[in-house]
Amino acid sequence: MRYPLLIIGLSLATGIAIGLISHDYAAQSFTAPPDRVTVGTVANGDLQTANGPGADITADGLEELNRRLQNEIIARIAFENKLAELNQKILQLELKAQLSVETTSTASIDGIDDSNLPTSGQGWMNEQALIDSGMDSGLANTLKTRFEQLELDRLYLRDQSIREGWDRDRYREALQTLTSKEDEFKNQLSESEYDSYLYASGQTNRVAVTSVLESAPAAAAGIEPGDHIIRYDNQRIYNWFELREATSTGEIGEAIAVEVERDGDIIELYLARGPLGIRMNSVSIAP
Template sequence: MAAGLEPQQAKTIMQFLDDIEMERLYLHDQATREGWLGTPRYRQEIMTLVEREEELRLELGDADYDRYLYGTGQPNRVIIQSVIEGSPAQEAGIQSQDIAYSYDGNRLYNIRDLITATTEGIANESVLLEVIRDGNIYEFYLPRGPLGVRVTGESHKP
């Protein structure tokens, strides 16, 4: 595999994630039919699936997970498209086209990672956001919560 993973490892990972995705689809279908979509029960069931995905990510490690995402054409970078005027991101110095690399010490691979990271923990506590700009890593401290950025996911070679 061009991403640097062994073909069998990549196939196993893809099958695992495909199985989780099918479980998510069946769960959504069942919850819709039975009238419990959007309830605490539904959210708990979804969180169980998310936790299984996270376990795989931890098992692989950052480097292999990054290669896997790239090799399968999935977004593995969070790109800042624009920064909202007066936002915490603007005040900190975040710029359009920065790559959001990590938040509070956790690598960011997709938009969901960023949303999850900004909503966990204590609101307004100072948190480190690392961004890649022109090939260099820059560190910014912002209050935990909405950054005030518009983002997109892209696939970049690790």
């Protein structure tokens, strides 16, 4: 809670600063014109005067206006610098808050089995879980090494973005480039190997159905609470985001196959492409 409160506080401070400076500008910029000014013209040897706002301004008046303008320019530059500084602090706090959430959130939040999370003795990747799944020990060690390198790269990237004051777009673009390396890594593994890799690293590898609307396509097809959705239209599903994306592509209403795991058995069901009408969680389960 500390970082979100600091972010809100800085945002409020920024708003107050804008209000105060805007008020000061208004007070300086909209001073009522004098009713009478002296003009520096001479007619028939006499100094002439004119009344009202339409009269010419004296040299002293021009100098005063120029002084006010320069003061406003200086104040505006100082304000913009301060605003940029506050925005940078907010970005840094957001990145730190993101790190805090990523490193302290527990598996129970989205249904991951806490017992699968690596302990201090196991490290970041549970290599033994890979071997227990039937994977060759050499490949298991390679996966562990690559996973831990990716995690280290993410930590360095986050640290660099804070130190150098990156904006959100630059950080997200760099993070996306790093994530694409993981996608390439995924394509080098078989489905079963990648499934084991996700489980051993504490990531989700199944979508668990928690409830089904009675009149929904999922209910008509026979999907039940407790089922694990394994495939949708022959596409392997590892998390709820992939399932939502799969249901939103293709021709709506098209008949497609859905593969679910129920009590250890694989069942193939058929329904119309589109919203399923279910509630679900991403979970991590041993393959």
